[in-house]
Amino acid sequence: MVDLARKNLLHDKLRFLITISGVAFAVTLVLVQLGLFFGLLKNATITIEKLGADLWVTSKNTHNVDFAHTFPESRVQRVRSTPGVVRADNLIVTFMDFTLPNGAQDATLVYALENFEAWRFPWRVEEGNITDLRRGNYVFVDNSAVRRFGPFSTGEYREYLGTRLKIIGRTEEARSFTTTPISFMEYGLAQRLMTVGNHDQTTYVLIKLAPGADLEQVRAELQRRLPHNDIYTSAEWAERSRSYWINNTGLGFNMAMTVFLGCLVGIIVVAQTLYTSTMEHLREFGTVKAIGGSNRDIYAILARQALISSVIGFALGIVPTLVIRALVQQADIELLISRPLVITVFIGTIGMCLAASMISFRKVASIDPALVFRN
Amino acid sequence: MPVLEAHAITKTFQEGHETVTVLRGATLALEQGEIVTLEGPSGSGKTTLLSIIGCILTPTSGRLVVEGEEVDIRRRERLPEIRKRSVGFVFQQYNLFPALTAVENVEFALNIKGQRGREARQEAERVLHAVGLGDRMNFLPRELSGGQKQRVALARALAGHPPILLADEPTANLDSEVGGQVLRMFHELAKRENRALLIVTHDPKVRTIADRVLRIANGCLAGEVKP
Numbered sequence: 001m002v003d004l005a006r007k008n009l010l011h012d013k014l015r016f017l018i019t020i021s022g023v024a025f026a027v028t029l030v031l032v033q034l035g036l037f038f039g040l041l042k043n044a045t046i047t048i049e050k051l052g053a054d055l056w057v058t059s060k061n062t063h064n065v066d067f068a069h070t071f072p073e074s075r076v077q078r079v080r081s082t083p084g085v086v087r088a089d090n091l092i093v094t095f096m097d098f099t100l101p102n103g104a105q106d107a108t109l110v111y112a113l114e115n116f117e118a119w120r121f122p123w124r125v126e127e128g129n130i131t132d133l134r135r136g137n138y139v140f141v142d143n144s145a146v147r148r149f150g151p152f153s154t155g156e157y158r159e160y161l162g163t164r165l166k167i168i169g170r171t172e173e174a175r176s177f178t179t180t181p182i183s184f185m186e187y188g189l190a191q192r193l194m195t196v197g198n199h200d201q202t203t204y205v206l207i208k209l210a211p212g213a214d215l216e217q218v219r220a221e222l223q224r225r226l227p228h229n230d231i232y233t234s235a236e237w238a239e240r241s242r243s244y245w246i247n248n249t250g251l252g253f254n255m256a257m258t259v260f261l262g263c264l265v266g267i268i269v270v271a272q273t274l275y276t277s278t279m280e281h282l283r284e285f286g287t288v289k290a291i292g293g294s295n296r297d298i299y300a301i302l303a304r305q306a307l308i309s310s311v312i313g314f315a316l317g318i319v320p321t322l323v324i325r326a327l328v329q330q331a332d333i334e335l336l337i338s339r340p341l342v343i344t345v346f347i348g349t350i351g352m353c354l355a356a357s358m359i360s361f362r363k364v365a366s367i368d369p370a371l372v373f374r375n
Numbered sequence: 376m377p378v379l380e381a382h383a384i385t386k387t388f389q390e391g392h393e394t395v396t397v398l399r400g401a402t403l404a405l406e407q408g409e410i411v412t413l414e415g416p417s418g419s420g421k422t423t424l425l426s427i428i429g430c431i432l433t434p435t436s437g438r439l440v441v442e443g444e445e446v447d448i449r450r451r452e453r454l455p456e457i458r459k460r461s462v463g464f465v466f467q468q469y470n471l472f473p474a475l476t477a478v479e480n481v482e483f484a485l486n487i488k489g490q491r492g493r494e495a496r497q498e499a500e501r502v503l504h505a506v507g508l509g510d511r512m513n514f515l516p517r518e519l520s521g522g523q524k525q526r527v528a529l530a531r532a533l534a535g536h537p538p539i540l541l542a543d544e545p546t547a548n549l550d551s552e553v554g555g556q557v558l559r560m561f562h563e564l565a566k567r568e569n570r571a572l573l574i575v576t577h578d579p580k581v582r583t584i585a586d587r588v589l590r591i592a593n594g595c596l597a598g599e600v601k602p
Contacts, residue, residue, distance in 0.1 A: 001491055002483040004472060011474035287470040290431060291531070292459025293487045369431045372470050373422045373543050 004288075005304035008281060015273055016309075022269025023313020023349060024320070029262035031321040031337060031345055037255045038341065039334035044177035044245050045238035047111065050123045051091075055219060056237045057205035058230045063248070064241035066109060066176050068093045068203035071229060073191075076205050078225045084213030085222075089114060090202035092190045095180065099159035100149055108145070108160070109180045112190030119206065122184055127154055128169020133186045140169040145181030147332050160185075161193045177245050263352055270309060271356035278302065278360040282367060289369035298364045302357045310353035314346055376443060377404035378538045378571045381428050384437035386420070386594075397423045398434070399594040405571035407538060410562060412574045412581050415591035421575045422543060424591065428573070429462050429541045430454040442538060459488050463532030463570075467544035469524040471516040477527045478503055478512040481534050488535040502530040506560060522553035526560065533564060540565060542574040546581065558584050 009016050048056075048065055057079060059069040079088040092112040097105055113119060116130045128140060139160065141152060157164045165185065174182040191199055209218055215233065222231050232240065246252035278285070285298050325335040386398040397420045405411060415421050426432040428439065430446060433454070439446040441461050447453065471480050481499035490498060503512050506526040516524055525545060532540050545561070546554035562584035565572040574581055582588055590597045 001486050002475060002479045004475065004483055007474040007479070008472075283468075283470060284472055287466075287472070288487065289455065290429075290458065290464055290466075290470075291484045291487055292455050292462075294455045297487060370422075370426045372431075372464070372466055372468075373426060 003304075005301045006308055008277070008284075008301075009305050009308055012277065015277060019270055019273040019309045020313040020316055022273070023266055023309055023353065024316035026262045026266025026269070026352070027314050027317025027345060027349055028320045028324070029265070030259050030348070031317065031341070032324050032335065033255060033258040033262070034341055034345070035321070035325065035335035035337045036328075036333070037251070038336040038338070040177060040251070041242050041245070042334065042336055043175035043179075044241050046173070046175055047093075047121075047182075048234055048238045048241065051119055051121050051206060051234075053119075053206040053234055054209040054215065055207040055222065056232050056234065057207065057222065057226060058232065058237070059203070060228055060230055062230065064177070064244040065093060065237070066095075066178055066180075066241075070201035070203055073200055073202040075226055075229065076202070079205050079207060079222060082218060082221050082225060084210055084218040085207055086210040086213075087118065087206075087208040089118065089206050090187060091204040091206050092187060092194070093203050094190065094194060096160050096183075096193060098149070098183075099162075101158075106149060107180050108141075108183045109176050109178070110160075110183050110185055110190055111174075112185050112187045113206075114187040116184065122171040122174050124172040124174075126170045126172050130169065130184070132168055133184065133189075137163065137165045137189060138168045138185065139165040140171055140184040141167055142171045142174040142182045144175060144332055145183075148179075148181055163193055165189075177241075263348070266313075266349070266352050267356045270306065270313075270353050271359050274302065274305060274309075274357050274360050275363065277305075278363055282364075283371060285364050286367050286369050286371040289367060290372045295365050298367075299361055302360050302364065303354060306353040306357035307350060310350045313353075314349045317349075318342075377440075378407050378442055379405040379428060379573075380438075380440040381424075382438040382440075384424065384427055384434045384439070386423050386427060386432070387435045397594050398427070400437070401591070401594070401596045403428075403589060403596060405539065405573055407571055408566060408569040409587070410565050410572045410574070410585050411587045411589060412576055412585040413589045413591060414576060415597075419591045420594040421591055425541055425543055425573065425575050429464060429539075430457045459535075461537050461539055463535070463537040463540045465525070465528045465532045465540065465542035465545050467547045469516070469521075469528045469548075471524055471527055471531075473516050476513045476515055477508055477519065477523075477530075480516070480527055481531045484531045485534050490535065498534055499530075502533045503527070505533065505564060506530045520553070521549050522557055525549060525557050529557070529560065529564070533568065533570070536568070538570060540570050540572045542572065542576075544576055544578070545574060546576070546578050551580070554578065554580065 059071045062069055073090050076088050076090050079085055094110050095107050096110050098108045099105060132138060152167060154167050154169060156167050176182060219231050288298055328335055381403050384398050384401040387394050387396045401424055413421050427434050433448045433451055441457055446457060475483060478499050481502055482495050485495040485498055503509060506529050508526055511519060511523060546557060549557060558581060588600045590600060
């Protein structure tokens, strides 16, 4: 079968280049924006996912994991005595003022547990032994703090709410949506540092269920015992945290707009170039009809041109995306480009190009094959 | 039995509020292996008649019979099938696909007619050899002379063995020597392959290969003249 679609596309190399550049631009724009979006959302929930609790007890109406509210820590006892619960621990998540060596104030997001090992948290310890946290006024700091607080090393001291704490370890990958660097300290120390009135307070209770326990039954019982708290599964809590950032910060709208604009640019460029190409090849399409071709034959040619443009444009769009990903990684920003995202954008690109070729479909459907006799 | 019969063909076009009659009851028949030229001044309806008997346009009234089968002029969607099966066209402007080589131009027409793969390629090569372009098969149209382009167009029309060949001013863009060569080729191939050939032309030289010459004026076939 002679591939008229491909040959026609490659016959006018400049136009083809413009077409695939348009597609590539749209692909890059959409992939980078969505990659940033998913990277940010991953930061918003990575601690929830890594803690691996079956259920979370939060104070009433807490919107996301970073902006926690306190409730009496004694409620953990009610949780521990609930049938089906195998482990329950208080977790404090709170922002603390932090004094830099130059005297400047900044903030750090503190995660405090009594027993970090039991929760395999933090999940990537680069230096130090996490069990040592309970031995005194010690702290682990995530490496992401270097960008914001400057270089630090274990053995150095930093002031947290006016108290000097020794850095005894470093972690990797611990992030928050707010980009505030994360520190880890022992639960009792965090409580002591927290402001007056919060000394018997916690912010969350993490729950592990016994094997075979009915999650919904346990949750219902917990809800009965803790009427002033909310109880979520990890997935629900992560979704709630994500939703907060997507809906309350305009991030979701911004992302939708960017994806829409990327697709619009792609559709306009492809539609415009395919349409111009179609107009210039009208006599050829008329000839196809004159020699017995149907509208379907011509649609197939146009659709194939759109398909070729989309596949090559997509492949070209991937290259700058990977370059940008490498560049932003150096700035400690994650561009999360997963396989499902790539597949989705690929399918979207094909759909976009086919949609763009529809305008040309309308034009060729109306071609009078008698035009082949005109000079 | 004629391979093509047109009876009392009329064609009117609407131009604004005005109805223009282009053909007024044209009747003609083409036999297998017969070469007929259709002559007439500009605007006389030659090309419209060619379009109708080539099943590109439908007549306003009249009957058309192709290979013994009555063409239902109300069903336009069936016309491509008849064109595919029964008609080969040669155009004044050649209308070759510029991105395809000579052999691909012919092969593509065969693909449209339903032939694929090796069979289509071999048939395309056969007809290109028949028109004397065996050594130009992989040339793009821009690399061919006017006469060569017209021979590719003829090969394309011949491909797939349609019984009817319709040519619109095939020598108009060629100098007289090349035009003469192309005409001799038309004659030789139409006779050898037993095709009916109708040539619309202004060129009096075309008469030299014709069995019959029809004249048309004001949409009426005005009768035959001796070639």
